[in-house]
Amino acid sequence: MPTVIVDGKDIEIGAHERLNCIEVARRAGVEIPHYCWHPGLSVVASCRMCLIETGTRDAATGKITMMPKLVPGCQTPAKDGTVIVTNTALVKDSRARVEEALLIDHPIDCSICDKAGECLLQDYHFEHGQAERRTDLHPFHSRRRDVGPTVTLFVDRCIMCTRCVRFTREVSGTSELMVINRGSKEEISVFPGFPLDNKLSGNVVDLCPVGALGDKDFLYQQRVWFLKRESNVCGGCSAGCSIVTEHNQDTVYRLKPRENPHVNKWWMCDDGRYGWHHLHDPARLLSAGRLVSSNDDRETVEWSDVTTRLRQELSGAGRLAVAVSPMLTLEEAWMLCATARSIDQQAALFVGHVPVSGSDESFPGGFTIRAEKCPNRRGVEAVVALFESEERGWSDLVAAVSAGEFDAAWITAGYPHAWIDDTTAAPFGQLRCLVVQDLFDSPLAKLATWRLPAAGFAERAGTWVNAAHRAQVFAAAVRAPAGVWPEGRLYWNMLGRRGLYDPAAVRRQIAESSAALAALGGEIPAVGVDLRIDQLASS
Amino acid sequence: MTTFQPVLLEAVGVAGSHTLASYRSRGGYAPLERMLKEKQPTDVIELVKASGLRGRGGAGFPTGLKWTFLPKDHPGPIYLCINADESEPGTFNNRILMEDDPHQVIEGIILSAYATRATTAYLYLRYEYPQSWDRLQGAIDEAYAAGLLGKNIQGSGFSLDLYLHRGAAAYICGEETGLIESLEGKRAWPRIKPPFPAIEGLFRKPTVVNNIETMACVAQIARRGVDWFRSIGVPSDPNNPRDPGSYGPKLYCLSGHVERPGCYEAPLGITARQLIDGQGGGVWKGRKAKAVIPGGISMGLLTEAELDTPLDFAGPGKVGCLGLGTAAVVVIDETVSIVDFLHNSCRFFAHESCGQCTPCREGTAWSLRMLERIRAGKGRLKDLELLAEIGNTMGMMPGSTICGLADGAAWPIKNAIKKFRGEFEDYIKRTNPSGWMVTDPVPALPIVAAH
Numbered sequence: 001m002p003t004v005i006v007d008g009k010d011i012e013i014g015a016h017e018r019l020n021c022i023e024v025a026r027r028a029g030v031e032i033p034h035y036c037w038h039p040g041l042s043v044v045a046s047c048r049m050c051l052i053e054t055g056t057r058d059a060a061t062g063k064i065t066m067m068p069k070l071v072p073g074c075q076t077p078a079k080d081g082t083v084i085v086t087n088t089a090l091v092k093d094s095r096a097r098v099e100e101a102l103l104i105d106h107p108i109d110c111s112i113c114d115k116a117g118e119c120l121l122q123d124y125h126f127e128h129g130q131a132e133r134r135t136d137l138h139p140f141h142s143r144r145r146d147v148g149p150t151v152t153l154f155v156d157r158c159i160m161c162t163r164c165v166r167f168t169r170e171v172s173g174t175s176e177l178m179v180i181n182r183g184s185k186e187e188i189s190v191f192p193g194f195p196l197d198n199k200l201s202g203n204v205v206d207l208c209p210v211g212a213l214g215d216k217d218f219l220y221q222q223r224v225w226f227l228k229r230e231s232n233v234c235g236g237c238s239a240g241c242s243i244v245t246e247h248n249q250d251t252v253y254r255l256k257p258r259e260n261p262h263v264n265k266w267w268m269c270d271d272g273r274y275g276w277h278h279l280h281d282p283a284r285l286l287s288a289g290r291l292v293s294s295n296d297d298r299e300t301v302e303w304s305d306v307t308t309r310l311r312q313e314l315s316g317a318g319r320l321a322v323a324v325s326p327m328l329t330l331e332e333a334w335m336l337c338a339t340a341r342s343i344d345q346q347a348a349l350f351v352g353h354v355p356v357s358g359s360d361e362s363f364p365g366g367f368t369i370r371a372e373k374c375p376n377r378r379g380v381e382a383v384v385a386l387f388e389s390e391e392r393g394w395s396d397l398v399a400a401v402s403a404g405e406f407d408a409a410w411i412t413a414g415y416p417h418a419w420i421d422d423t424t425a426a427p428f429g430q431l432r433c434l435v436v437q438d439l440f441d442s443p444l445a446k447l448a449t450w451r452l453p454a455a456g457f458a459e460r461a462g463t464w465v466n467a468a469h470r471a472q473v474f475a476a477a478v479r480a481p482a483g484v485w486p487e488g489r490l491y492w493n494m495l496g497r498r499g500l501y502d503p504a505a506v507r508r509q510i511a512e513s514s515a516a517l518a519a520l521g522g523e524i525p526a527v528g529v530d531l532r533i534d535q536l537a538s539s
Numbered sequence: 540m541t542t543f544q545p546v547l548l549e550a551v552g553v554a555g556s557h558t559l560a561s562y563r564s565r566g567g568y569a570p571l572e573r574m575l576k577e578k579q580p581t582d583v584i585e586l587v588k589a590s591g592l593r594g595r596g597g598a599g600f601p602t603g604l605k606w607t608f609l610p611k612d613h614p615g616p617i618y619l620c621i622n623a624d625e626s627e628p629g630t631f632n633n634r635i636l637m638e639d640d641p642h643q644v645i646e647g648i649i650l651s652a653y654a655t656r657a658t659t660a661y662l663y664l665r666y667e668y669p670q671s672w673d674r675l676q677g678a679i680d681e682a683y684a685a686g687l688l689g690k691n692i693q694g695s696g697f698s699l700d701l702y703l704h705r706g707a708a709a710y711i712c713g714e715e716t717g718l719i720e721s722l723e724g725k726r727a728w729p730r731i732k733p734p735f736p737a738i739e740g741l742f743r744k745p746t747v748v749n750n751i752e753t754m755a756c757v758a759q760i761a762r763r764g765v766d767w768f769r770s771i772g773v774p775s776d777p778n779n780p781r782d783p784g785s786y787g788p789k790l791y792c793l794s795g796h797v798e799r800p801g802c803y804e805a806p807l808g809i810t811a812r813q814l815i816d817g818q819g820g821g822v823w824k825g826r827k828a829k830a831v832i833p834g835g836i837s838m839g840l841l842t843e844a845e846l847d848t849p850l851d852f853a854g855p856g857k858v859g860c861l862g863l864g865t866a867a868v869v870v871i872d873e874t875v876s877i878v879d880f881l882h883n884s885c886r887f888f889a890h891e892s893c894g895q896c897t898p899c900r901e902g903t904a905w906s907l908r909m910l911e912r913i914r915a916g917k918g919r920l921k922d923l924e925l926l927a928e929i930g931n932t933m934g935m936m937p938g939s940t941i942c943g944l945a946d947g948a949a950w951p952i953k954n955a956i957k958k959f960r961g962e963f964e965d966y967i968k969r970t971n972p973s974g975w976m977v978t979d980p981v982p983a984l985p986i987v988a989a990h
Contacts, residue, residue, distance in 0.1 A: 045941060049897070098897050179894070183900055
């Protein structure tokens with residue numbers, strides 16, 4: 001195995017791994033500060049923050065020969081015998097010089113900067129900079145320039161790492177951002193009339209190591225040190241991007257991509273990024289309502305009563321059809337099927353409405369936005385297949401209801417956007433009992449005997465299986481609004497289980513009952529598991 | 540020295556020297572035709588290697604050796620780029636060659652392309668040289684018409700297309716990878732190396748970048764032979780096995796405060812004093828020299844006492860300068876304030892820094908601001924320490940930048956502060972009697988000089 005020596009410590013790397021010095025040092029627990037380098041972008045080695053001393057160790061004699069000058073860690077490949085030294089006076093001094101240079105023209109307006117608290121310039125200054133200012137004192141200046149509908153640029157905070165420019169060239173392939181002027185007068189800008197307006201533009205804000213690029217959606221909304229972070233999965237489409245939901249006091253403030261080499265790498269799309277606002281929409285359904293008269297009057301029913309009354313009414317209604325929404329987690333879907341079958345052993349289970357919009361959009365950087373705007377169709381299909389021999393979908397259900405094959409239906413939805421029109425909903429009016437579980441009122445919910453609120457994506461816990469059959473497990477980031485029981489909690493209680501809804505217990509039960517989902521039985525890493533791979537096969 | 544006959548500048552002053560007929564009458568293109576018939580490309584490389592020719596663009600890298608870095612048996616294309624983005628202050632030797640004897644350059648280009656197996660050559664011309672553009676384009680047209688460029692040159696089976704490309708007046712385009720980026724239509728930000736251009740250069744293909752004067756030297760080596768070339772100049776230092784020597788004639792651009800400024804051809808190794816007093820007719824108005832730039836502003840400064848330094852590739856380095864550079868000798872007489880000189884130098888580099896690497900982008904601007912303040916009578920002795928520190932930490936040599944521009948910016952600062960510190964201190968104390976000793980940060984002045 002190739003061995004790299006980091007500050008005197010031997011680190012073994014894989015025989016075919018192509019790593020730079022920053023990545024190898026990180027494995028040794030040594031952080032080499034850097035601004036311009038990002039694993040998802042090309043190497044420019046221009047910030048010069050990652051300068052280190054390197055050398056080679058002769059394999060035969062063990063003699064170490066050092067290079068006379070500093071080299072950038074990002075650009076230097078780590079090979080067998082590479083010696084990396086990051087703690088010499090020369091390296092420390094060089095870092096202090098770069099920090100000093102970057103602060104010459106910086107407005108140092110941390111107190112009014114959104115990035116404060118998660119700013120690399122700030123962090124590195126405390127760690128590697130010097131306390132004393134030696135350059136001349138400038139009057140305060142901070143210019144702001146709009147570069148697109150969602151992103152704003154604080155021109156003077158920029159340190160010219162060009163990550164954002166490279167992102168628009170290499171990943172989104174749209175090339176809106178560029179560098180104008182020269183030398184210390186350089187600025188990031190866009191060509192007049194061509195704003196930064198693409199479906200991945202929000203990523204440049206994540207990439208910005210300082211407070212130069214600001215997200216207008218998040219700007220001045222919350223100090224970052226008040227935010228709590230919960231690993232989550234985006235429910236916007238079937239790509240299932242790994243994300244972090246950042247929230248405070250049950251209010252979501254922003255979503256950020258979470259690195260996952262199998263799914264979204266370091267990125268997420270703007271549809272997903274800004275797709276959390278419906279969670280706090282005042283129009284959300286916030287209580288369980290039972291129709292009391294024909295003119296849409298509803299009484300609010302306590303949840304403890306819902307579990308019993310729902311079971312009673314559905315068991316007395318006759319033939320039951322259930323739509324299992326692809327917005328539900330695997331566990332919720334399984335419990336819903338189990339509940340329905342416990343009410344009516346003949347209950348027909350259908351995969352719920354699968355919203356599709358346009359066609360898949362791919363970007364040069366290998367990122368794809370899926371046309372299928374739901375996160376868990378694969379998972380729900382797998383669960384329904386455990387109960388039904390034949391897979392039937394939403395259109396089959398609508399046809400069957402129109403044909404009068406059922407007397408009762410339980411429709412789960414939970415879609416953030418309007419999804420059904422009056423014509424499609426109309427046949428459901430003739431049912432004796434209609435249960436609709438959704439985020440918002442809809443033509444269908446208006447006809448419902450029971451109108452139950454659904455949980456939003458960050459309020460659910462469980463497993464989603466994305467378009468590439470990768471199952472990712474997540475916990476709820478925020479609590480559902482008062483009056484809302486997430487589906488998992490309702491089904492858990494309707495099944496008569498004790499204690500709190502425990503997705504892990506349900507998941508184990510599913511894994512035991514299904515070979516296709518057996519991989520879910522074990523420990524699931526943060527990046528998820530691919531269900532198509534036989535986890536038990538000897539490698 | 541008086542017996543030395545100019546070779547590269549042979550045609551200067553001859554009426555119609557830029558035409559094909561004139562060049563032919565002087566024996567031009569005959570060596571090319573002979574080489575194409577009799578020699579293999581590798582023979583030409585060996586010839587140039589044996590001559591000891593070092594690149595005339597500034598870095599002095601052995602030309603033949605550079606050519607051998609190209610991958611063997613590459614399917615092509617291989618590109619040859621000719622660097623005529625002559626932007627180093629004080630330098631104009633390429634212009635003389637392009638305007639007065641363009642065919643000599645083109646013959647060298649064809650020979651070099653033959654040696655490197657390049658079938659396309661780009662000549663990157665400085666924006667400010669319209670006359671050179673006209674003369675070169677005229678010469679290229681003549682060469683195409685005469686079958687010296689294009690398909691199957693002189694029936695040899697070797698083909699070469701030569702294109703003129705005019706830059707947009709940026710100093711950084713003279714850096715070889717900056718030039719390549721600019722040719723590709725991008726912002727001229729020098730590339731990180733490796734890979735070097737010989738492996739992956741223009742359009743990601745193997746590329747050689749050579750200077751105009753180097754091309755003229757190749758033509759002359761082909762015509763007059765290796766022995767002639769090696770009979771001129773300074774042999775390699777026997778005590779330093781890594782010194783490849785400084786052979787051949789060199790064009791010195793003499794300017795500044797001399798009686799007869801101009802471009803003079805002399806053997807490598809002529810001293811600054813010989814050049815100024817001989818060809819240059821001495822410092823003007825009977826004054827003495829205070830300092831002399833040995834080879835373009837980025838090489839630093841020679842003091843009057845150091846004028847006997849030989850101007851070969853190794854000489855200026857021995858007295859603390861960066862090197863020979865482009866051999867643009869600029870004389871600064873005793874009446875000039877060295878503070879003004881350094882201010883001018885810093886202004887140039889702050890303006891021309893491409894802005895990619897932090898130390899250069901911010902360091903050049905910072906040094907300019909300090910010089911502005913010193914000249915405005917608000918200097919501090921502390922500024923000299925800071926300037927010296929910037930000079931020592933910025934550049935490719937300490938490893939803090941991608942290209943050599945920062946070294947070029949650092950050397951004048953470093954040399955001026957070291958060699959003329961007394962003058963700086965006197966100036967600061969005289970102009971800022973109440974504040975020269977302050978060490979705390981002081982308010983910045985608005986920059987009026989830059990841009």
